[in-house]
Amino acid sequence: MDRSFDHASKRRFYKDFRILTLGWSDGASFMPNDFSLIHSKKSKINGVSGNIDKRNSGYKRLEESLQTAPEQIPAMVACVCLQGYVLPTY
Numbered sequence: 001m002d003r004s005f006d007h008a009s010k011r012r013f014y015k016d017f018r019i020l021t022l023g024w025s026d027g028a029s030f031m032p033n034d035f036s037l038i039h040s041k042k043s044k045i046n047g048v049s050g051n052i053d054k055r056n057s058g059y060k061r062l063e064e065s066l067q068t069a070p071e072q073i074p075a076m077v078a079c080v081c082l083q084g085y086v087l088p089t090y
Contacts, residue, residue, distance in 0.1 A: 020069050022076045024085075033085055034076045039065040 023032040
């Protein structure tokens, strides 16, 4: 996980996730269309047992969080296109 300094509570560091957001912007506003949480520590996540049900959405979200951002982008673009959005090409 990412280590970030918390200025509000004056704790030294805390662990968190990064978020990758795919969206549309006109320069003044931003409309998110899809997001993904990214876990920066790829080795082992605490609290995950080996007998977890691999069919549920929690496991799929966990599996997705272990991918890197460049690995997640094609699936995010495909998901947005399936929803009916047309992504602009320049």
